[in-house]
Amino acid sequence: MAEPVPPASTAAPAAPATSPPPPPPKAPRPQNQALRMLGIPNLPNKLPSRNWMIFWTVSASITAAIIYDRREKRRNIAKWRHAVEHLAAEPITDKLGLEQPRKLTIYLSAPPGDGLRVAQDHYTEYVKPVLAASGLDWEFVQGRREGDVRAVVAERLRKVRRGWENKEEQDPDREPTKDELIEIYRQQRGIKDYEGVRGDVVIGRHTWKEYLRGLHEGWLGPLVAPAEPAPLPPTPAPAAAEGSASTEDKPAEEKKKEEEAPKPKRPPQPKPYNTTSDYPSETLHPLTPQELTPAVPIREPHILGFLNTPTRLVRFFNRRSLADDIGREVAAVCLATHREFQQQTNPDAPSTDSVQYEQAKELEWEEKDWPKKVWKEDEADADKEVTEKIHTKPVVMDPRLAHRMRRFVLTPEDEDRVSKIKVPEEEVEGWIKGSLRQAYRWGYDKAFNKKKLVPLEDKDVE
Numbered sequence: 001m002a003e004p005v006p007p008a009s010t011a012a013p014a015a016p017a018t019s020p021p022p023p024p025p026k027a028p029r030p031q032n033q034a035l036r037m038l039g040i041p042n043l044p045n046k047l048p049s050r051n052w053m054i055f056w057t058v059s060a061s062i063t064a065a066i067i068y069d070r071r072e073k074r075r076n077i078a079k080w081r082h083a084v085e086h087l088a089a090e091p092i093t094d095k096l097g098l099e100q101p102r103k104l105t106i107y108l109s110a111p112p113g114d115g116l117r118v119a120q121d122h123y124t125e126y127v128k129p130v131l132a133a134s135g136l137d138w139e140f141v142q143g144r145r146e147g148d149v150r151a152v153v154a155e156r157l158r159k160v161r162r163g164w165e166n167k168e169e170q171d172p173d174r175e176p177t178k179d180e181l182i183e184i185y186r187q188q189r190g191i192k193d194y195e196g197v198r199g200d201v202v203i204g205r206h207t208w209k210e211y212l213r214g215l216h217e218g219w220l221g222p223l224v225a226p227a228e229p230a231p232l233p234p235t236p237a238p239a240a241a242e243g244s245a246s247t248e249d250k251p252a253e254e255k256k257k258e259e260e261a262p263k264p265k266r267p268p269q270p271k272p273y274n275t276t277s278d279y280p281s282e283t284l285h286p287l288t289p290q291e292l293t294p295a296v297p298i299r300e301p302h303i304l305g306f307l308n309t310p311t312r313l314v315r316f317f318n319r320r321s322l323a324d325d326i327g328r329e330v331a332a333v334c335l336a337t338h339r340e341f342q343q344q345t346n347p348d349a350p351s352t353d354s355v356q357y358e359q360a361k362e363l364e365w366e367e368k369d370w371p372k373k374v375w376k377e378d379e380a381d382a383d384k385e386v387t388e389k390i391h392t393k394p395v396v397m398d399p400r401l402a403h404r405m406r407r408f409v410l411t412p413e414d415e416d417r418v419s420k421i422k423v424p425e426e427e428v429e430g431w432i433k434g435s436l437r438q439a440y441r442w443g444y445d446k447a448f449n450k451k452k453l454v455p456l457e458d459k460d461v462e
Helices: 033-038 050-089 116-134 148-165 178-189 205-220 252-259 306-316 319-335 364-369 412-419 431-448
Strands: 103-109 137-143 200-203 295-298 338-340 343-345 355-357 406-408
Touching: 050 116, 050 319, 050 412, 103 116, 103 148, 103 205, 116 137, 116 200, 116 319, 137 148, 148 205, 200 205, 205 295, 205 364, 295 319, 306 319, 319 406, 319 412
Parallel strands: 103 137, 103 200, 200 295, 295 406
Antiparallel strands: 338 406, 343 355
16 A cells, blocks of 8 residues: 655745845046146046057058158258258349349149149149249249140240341231340340359159250251141032022021131140251251250159059158259259269160160159050040140150250259258247247246336436
């Protein structure tokens, strides 16, 4: 017989569990008294997160690189300004003031694939500060299209040659230009031209090519433009159909459009008087000077395109070296120290290319940055106003002119003198640092440099 199961005993109810008392609140961290007076809360006692650290590190590095480069660029420009500023204090030799000062000529043109404003900004940022500090005078020759600088250089040289041969064109019906009126006024007043080294400043490889082409055209080419072939007679228009509408049936608006004269365009670009293949057969005028006006090419790095962004960023963060190189070239122009252009002989090259002139190699690396469309000679996309393609053609030098050309360069004495120039920090500091410096000096003067007030006497009051 199974044993009976005893009834389950009822367990006593468990006592409720008591939670431990909450810890007392931590005492607030004592606040810095200086920060409390400024109304700034306590600074956090831990570093920011990884993402914030990356953001602030990259931002601070880029900002520091930009600020450092801008400051050093201003320092380099100021250094070359101090190197030539003594020229502005030199007195004019003519006591009557009838002698013309030294005048330079600045040649600049629109870079390939861009506008003239880019070249103007480049000149204003790097070239103009040094020229302005020297106190010299200068004039501009600006080209908006390819070949404008070439045409101006060649025409000026032809004008000089016409004066030698007394073949200056004088049309009684033509009104004199502004430059001719100024020249007549100076001759009447006995104002002499500057008798010394002038100088040409050529900005960019593209402008340098046009400048060399204009020199050869002006010195070697003919004085009169070559005769152009007679144009073909126009083909007669087909006879109008009998059912065509007459001009009387046209609306009044269309008649007005036909009667309106076309808007005047800028004057056409003169065609070149010779070609590069004509150089050997042309004669040089016997009065041509043995030393031509010295010139210097100024670098103008200019690159376009989204894929070239890394190159543009590297150049953007290193503009201080560009300012130093350009300042050195411009200072050499102001100091009027020059030398002959060098040449190298390559015995392995053909007879026509055995001599390599320095003029042809100047700033040659800039051509790699030009857009690809510049090198495409598509007749459909070519500019109809450009009479000769110069940028994409190799530089051809004539030995007679290559040996007469001179290049501005600093002497070792000037290099040593410039290296000792120390630019004060106040000339290159930014607005924030300059404001803090002025505030410190103002507070220091108010606190320690108190002016003693001297009582006025009765005679001073009267």
